[in-house]
Amino acid sequence: MPDMRYGFAGLGQMGGPMAANIAGGGFNVSVFDKAGTPERAPEGARAMDSLDQLVAETDTLFLSLPDGSVSLAVARELAAMAERAISVVIDLSTIGLEAAREAGEILGDVGVTYIDAPVSGGQSGARAGTITVMWAGPEDILEGHRDVMMSFCKNLFHVGDETGQGQAMKMLNNFLSGTAMAATSEAVAFGLSQGLDMKTLLDVVNVSTGRNTATSDKFPNRILTGTYDAGFKTALLTKDVQLFLDNAKIAGTPVDVAEAVVTLWRGCNEAFPDSDFTRIYEFITGKDKA
Numbered sequence: 001m002p003d004m005r006y007g008f009a010g011l012g013q014m015g016g017p018m019a020a021n022i023a024g025g026g027f028n029v030s031v032f033d034k035a036g037t038p039e040r041a042p043e044g045a046r047a048m049d050s051l052d053q054l055v056a057e058t059d060t061l062f063l064s065l066p067d068g069s070v071s072l073a074v075a076r077e078l079a080a081m082a083e084r085a086i087s088v089v090i091d092l093s094t095i096g097l098e099a100a101r102e103a104g105e106i107l108g109d110v111g112v113t114y115i116d117a118p119v120s121g122g123q124s125g126a127r128a129g130t131i132t133v134m135w136a137g138p139e140d141i142l143e144g145h146r147d148v149m150m151s152f153c154k155n156l157f158h159v160g161d162e163t164g165q166g167q168a169m170k171m172l173n174n175f176l177s178g179t180a181m182a183a184t185s186e187a188v189a190f191g192l193s194q195g196l197d198m199k200t201l202l203d204v205v206n207v208s209t210g211r212n213t214a215t216s217d218k219f220p221n222r223i224l225t226g227t228y229d230a231g232f233k234t235a236l237l238t239k240d241v242q243l244f245l246d247n248a249k250i251a252g253t254p255v256d257v258a259e260a261v262v263t264l265w266r267g268c269n270e271a272f273p274d275s276d277f278t279r280i281y282e283f284i285t286g287k288d289k290a
Helices: 015-024 051-056 068-080 096-110 122-127 139-144 165-193 198-205 211-225 234-249 256-271 277-284
Strands: 006-009 030-033 060-065 088-091 115-116 131-136 153-158
Touching: 006 015, 006 051, 015 030, 015 060, 015 122, 030 051, 051 068, 060 068, 068 088, 068 096, 088 096, 088 122, 096 115, 096 211, 096 234, 115 131, 115 139, 115 165, 122 131, 131 165, 139 153, 153 165, 165 198, 165 211, 165 234, 165 256, 165 277, 198 211, 234 256, 234 277, 256 277
Parallel strands: 006 030, 006 060, 060 088, 088 115, 131 153
Antiparallel strands: none
């Protein structure tokens, strides 16, 4: 749809690179960030002075926001606007089932279709345009937006029609990612205690049954190198595993592992505030006490 006007609100660590890829793909995109739009606006995008202005001149609005409370506040603000051109909101944020469903109801009541579409792949994936999008919403709307979506993602999955199914998919994925980081940290610590070399240990695991994203990416590229720069905050991963635990309890599914994992990530976030989430290795091995 070459005449579509796209808007993007939230130009942080994930939103900024995603908006840049949309602009780089030649799409008509305008942007706004309350923390400061001119200095964050990507090349090729129009910087708007306010959310009101953005929404008045946009057909489809993308959101990339920090949590459910912010997404809900924006949904209420959008619903209250008198001059509103948008017909679709695509929320790329990780906000939890309850917040997504409530945002969907708020916007649905004023005739705006809300798409629950969280992403995975980290800041590096957002920059490279290789992230995964977990789309929950009407499939015909997905097909109508496929070209713009593929400008900033590599894998686009229609996971369901119901608002909240995207969040469920994202939460279970991030719970597995957080569990892998914590478990791999303990495994590596044990191996080193027995005189094994970290690189050799990882090489063996990565062609064996213990392979996971922590052993294949985070440890060789972020921890073995000492850079700790995966581009995803410990606070955000802690939020995500807590969301999984909270929603699993509501669903009545098992939470024994989740409770232990959440405890570890809470501790790491307290010990290393504002850190990259790969610092969990230092927390688990006691380097926060050194």
